[in-house]
Amino acid sequence: MxxxxxxxxxxxxxxxxxxxxxxxxxxxxxxxxxxxxxxxxxxxxxxxxxxxxxxxxxxxxxxxxxxxxxxxxxxxxxxxxxxxxxxxxxxxxxxxxxxxxxxxxxxxxxxxxxxxxxxxxxxxxxxxxxxxxxxxxxxxxxxxxxxxxxxxxxxxxxxxxxxxxxxxxxxxxxxxxxxxxxxxxxxxxxxxxxxxxxxxxxxxxxxxxxxxxxxxxxxxxxxxxxxxxxxxxxxxxxxxxxxxxxxxxxxxxxxxxxxxxxxxxxxxxxxxxxxxxxxxxxxxxxxxxxxxxxxxxxxxxxxxxxxxxxxxxxxxxxxxxxxxxxxxxxxxxxxxxxxxxxxxxxxxxxxxxxxxxxxxxxxxGLTGRSSNADSDLIFLRQDEPVADTTIHLNLNGNTLKAVKSGDRELSAGTDYVLDGEQLTLKADLLKSLVTDQLGEIAALTCTFSAGADWTFHLLSYKTPTTRSVEGGSRELFVLPVQFNGDKLATMETAYADGGNAGPDDWTPYKEFGKSFSPDYDNNLIQMPKAFFEQVKDGEIRVKLHFWSGAVLDYTMTVSGDAVSGVSPDEPASQPSPSATAVASPTAQASEAPSSEPTKSEEPGSSLYVWIGIGLAVLAAAALTAIAYRKKARK
Known part of the structure; x- marks a missing residue:
């Protein structure tokens, strides 16, 4: 790009x-x-x-x-x-x-x-x-x-x-x-x-x-x-x-x-x-x-x-x-x-x-307003009972004409209820859509009296988890995350002894795609050289904010060129995987992969390590290419 x-x-x-x-x-x-x-x-x-x-x-x-x-x-x-x-x-x-x-x-x-x-x-x-x-x-x-x-x-x-x-x-x-x-x-x-x-x-x-x-x-x-x-x-x-x-x-x-x-x-x-x-x-x-x-x-x-x-x-x-x-x-x-x-x-x-x-x-927009909603994402927690879910619509002067699940038009009053601009999706409808799959399980499309359609994406999720990691570097740190169907919204980084860490230090919330990038296919977050170039040695407290509302804490330690991470999801005595080992996919991705997924191997196997190294090298090369093209127009 x-x-x-x-x-x-x-x-x-x-x-x-x-x-x-x-x-x-x-x-x-x-x-x-x-x-x-x-x-x-x-x-x-x-x-x-x-x-x-x-x-x-x-x-x-x-x-x-x-x-x-x-x-x-x-x-x-x-x-x-x-x-x-x-x-x-x-x-x-x-x-x-x-x-x-x-x-x-x-x-x-x-x-x-x-x-x-x-x-x-x-x-x-x-x-x-x-x-x-x-x-x-x-x-x-x-x-x-x-x-x-x-x-x-x-x-x-x-x-x-x-x-x-x-x-x-x-x-x-x-x-x-x-x-x-x-x-x-x-x-x-x-x-x-x-x-x-x-x-x-x-x-x-x-x-x-x-x-x-x-x-x-x-x-x-x-x-x-x-x-x-x-x-x-x-x-x-x-x-x-x-x-x-x-x-x-x-x-x-x-x-x-x-x-x-x-x-x-x-x-x-x-x-x-x-x-x-x-x-x-x-x-x-x-x-x-x-x-x-x-x-x-x-x-x-x-x-x-x-x-x-x-x-x-x-x-x-x-x-x-x-x-x-x-x-x-x-x-x-x-x-x-x-x-x-x-x-x-x-x-x-x-x-x-x-x-x-x-x-x-x-x-x-050339002829009028389109309707939308406060969000297009509806999260259903997999380990909780399914209940009615209410979402606020922004009708923008239009009226709701229909809600569809695929080719099936849903029944007003039974599958959903509209009260003013409050749309309630009924529990029985949602139960009929839930599967064992994590990530997007269904899409509901709303049509209106005018304007474009609005699609709700239903995602089944569990609370994401992180893993500790050793052997990372300032060139590229890979933070292992089991997204479990959730999506990353933003990330905070701050030094344990005070002050915001990384680029844009006027805010603890880092720029998406510049300081961090989620890789849903491989269950990891990449933090590139561009982030660590503006980081001093020491302990960094990380907060990962997800669209479901979940917030995960994580601790990174930077010393010279070395970067390590500690997850509260793992016991302190548990050995930490290497930075290259965690780059392999370990769970079902929440989005369709953009390329052929890499086959995962057991941690510690040579193939698993080489796959991880390859992914890290490719990621670094992509980031280098992006940086090279900064001089070009969009």
């Missing part, structure tokens, strides 16, 4: 912006608020671009269009996207390694021809198209000390793009520069940064307008600093747009959610009121600053930062609630939202959604 350049500094930026919300009024009203002017021809054209999709990790890749793992773009892909209901496509492009020498910086003819081909396919399919300069923002970082060089290169690139496409219809839009910045500190606002960005955006507008053809009135998109939605950055962009006095300018922002929720850190595991308010305030600020005054806004990218690692970084039901609200509220604020897709959402070979429930809730 590719990770955008900006992710290297996103933590400081997002934390700072989250804190800044504390001093802003709810809704983040702009100083420029006035009666809304949302009936312009350009505004209507922009709204018609909803929904939008990003061709990510392709033409902005540091090599060729397949170097970041995606297949060659085809006409069939573009047509498939159109068939999914998309109305616009953003094509991120990095031109830098396709340029010749100064002073003309000629763009490679074959590359320009290839971009034209994909633009033509998209327009032939009836899509509005955005092209930009994307990771070229990297060489613009030096603008403060190399201003003449940066402006000359920027000017040369846009003169060529503008000339090449000057006769294309207005449904081809140009974007000045993706996420412009002039420092590695994504959270830093300096007057000179705003002044330099104003110069870039002004230069861009003048180049295009002077290039002839349909560029005289072509819609142009301008980014605020880092494409961020803080009020200070929106206000500075507003000043530029006001100064240019051009009726065909559009503002853009990017949105990846409340940082703590977006990456699953600081115990922010659910789409709660804080995460919801972050959406509301960000979109309100953009609306009040621009849309209400006749300047359209496009949300040029949206998603979750945790997707950089895996779509499993955030729990699935919480992702669905986030996507539902973002899509709905963006439409309410008349701002089309363009999904960032680095290849992990829409399969570019099979032309199908890898997570169809994501697509379903986003599609439904």
């Amino acid at each position: 590719k990770i955008r350049w900006k992710r290297l500094g996103s933590a400081l930026l997002a934390i700072g912006l989250s804190l800044s919300l504390l001093v802003q009024p709810l809704g983040g009203k702009s100083a420029y608020a006035e009666p809304a002017k949302t009936d312009t021809k350009l505004q209507q054209a922009v709204e018609a671009m909803q929904p939008g999709w990003n061709l990510g990790n392709t033409f902005e890749a540091s090599g060729d269009e397949t170097s970041w793992g995606n297949p060659t773009v085809t006409k069939e892909l573009i047509q498939a996207l159109k068939a999914q209901g998309y109305r616009s496509i953003r094509i991120p492009i990095t031109w830098n390694h396709r340029l010749g020498a100064a002073p003309d910086y000629p763009i490679q003819a074959d590359f320009m021809k290839r971009i034209q081909e994909v633009v033509d396919w998209s327009m032939d399919a009836g899509l509005a198209v955005i092209i930009n300069v994307h990771h070229d923002s990297q060489w613009m970082l030096n603008m403060e000390t190399e201003r003449e060089t940066v402006i000359a290169k920027y000017t040369a690139v846009w003169k060529q793009i503008a000339a090449h496409f000057k006769n294309y219809p207005s449904t081809l839009l140009f974007e000045s520069v993706n996420e412009p910045r002039f420092s590695d500190d994504w959270n830093k606002d300096e007057p000179i940064y705003f002044e330099m960005l104003d110069q870039l955006n002004t230069t861009f507008q003048k180049i295009v307008r002077a290039s002839g053809g349909k560029n005289a009135t072509r819609p142009l998109i301008l980014d605020p600093l880092t494409a961020n939605h803080s009020q200070a950055r929106l206000d500075e962009l507003y000043k530029t747009i006001q100064k240019l006095n051009d009726p065909n300018l559009i503002a853009t922002i990017h949105y990846y959610g409340l940082y703590s929720f977006s990456v699953n850190v600081a115990g922010s595991t659910v789409f709660d009121e804080a995460a919801k308010n972050d959406v509301t305030q960000a979109f309100d600020r953009a609306y009040d600053t621009f849309v209400a005054k006749g300047i359209p806004v496009i949300i040029g990218e949206f998603g979750l930062l945790g997707f950089d690692k895996s779509v499993d970084t955030v729990e699935r039901g919480e992702i669905l609630k986030y996507l539902e609200y973002v899509t709905y509220y963006a439409k309410e604020k008349k701002m089309p939202a363009m999904l960032w897709d680095n290849g992990q959402h829409f399969d570019r070979n099979a032309f199908a959604w890898k997570n169809p429930e994501f697509y379903a809730v986003m599609k439904a």
Whole structure:
């Protein structure tokens, strides 16, 4: 998976912006608020671009269009996207390694021809198209000390793009520069940064307008600093747009959610009121600053930062609630939202959604709200009697039409009872679904009067247990866990003598996928080198929080390169297994395996040890690959 350049500094930026919300009024009203002017021809054209999709990790890749793992773009892909209901496509492009020498910086003819081909396919399919300069923002970082060089290169690139496409219809839009910045500190606002960005955006507008053809009135998109939605950055962009006095300018922002929720850190595991308010305030600020005054806004990218690692970084039901609200509220604020897709959402070979429930809730958001619930997980403890289970629904203005178990429609009043928004699943129904299996045993699908379906996943579980381990290291520590059908939500680490341990030491709750990753197939939790690089020697108290509500304590001791762990589930006198031995699967996994499961052996056998070593090596290699790709875009 590719990770955008900006992710290297996103933590400081997002934390700072989250804190800044504390001093802003709810809704983040702009100083420029006035009666809304949302009936312009350009505004209507922009709204018609909803929904939008990003061709990510392709033409902005540091090599060729397949170097970041995606297949060659085809006409069939573009047509498939159109068939999914998309109305616009953003094509991120990095031109830098396709340029010749100064002073003309000629763009490679074959590359320009290839971009034209994909633009033509998209327009032939009836899509509005955005092209930009994307990771070229990297060489613009030096603008403060190399201003003449940066402006000359920027000017040369846009003169060529503008000339090449000057006769294309207005449904081809140009974007000045993706996420412009002039420092590695994504959270830093300096007057000179705003002044330099104003110069870039002004230069861009003048180049295009002077290039002839349909560029005289072509819609142009301008980014605020880092494409961020803080009020200070929106206000500075507003000043530029006001100064240019051009009726065909559009503002853009990017949105990846409340940082703590977006990456699953600081115990922010659910789409709660804080995460919801972050959406509301960000979109309100953009609306009040621009849309209400006749300047359209496009949300040029949206998603979750945790997707950089895996779509499993955030729990699935919480992702669905986030996507539902973002899509709905963006439409309410008349701002089309363009999904960032680095290849992990829409399969570019099979032309199908890898997570169809994501697509379903986003599609439904174009016409209204979807219903959901406080959770999509229902846990049934295996060693306890089955009782009625009540879950709160968030109907969002809809009515419940049916509840199904597979193809069987359940009986209202017998199998379930709905009282307002309280859904009670009756004990007899649940008993009929329970098996001896641990993990997911059934799925109940709710359909509503409007919007996407909502699925409850029923999981049979026992309290998870841990095991002691010796012989671990800072390179990769493997914590053995019998998940017993449960799922890990988050993990706390703190030093026994005080203070939070590991990265993000402003919170004891560590980032999912960065400091720890559960492996349900093999019943273990991996804690990589990235965690221990910021750990001092000593005793660390670990708390494992599970979605069932279970909390397990564990103790790790770090001494030099060695790491060991002690589980309260094992007697102190019991010998501890080696770190490699515990890497083999020992119980039924709670999720479908992503690959062939390894056959387990008795502890102490040579085969068992070698399997464990192999798994540890593969895990370390995967983590190294992820780290290597941190420089890449998502």
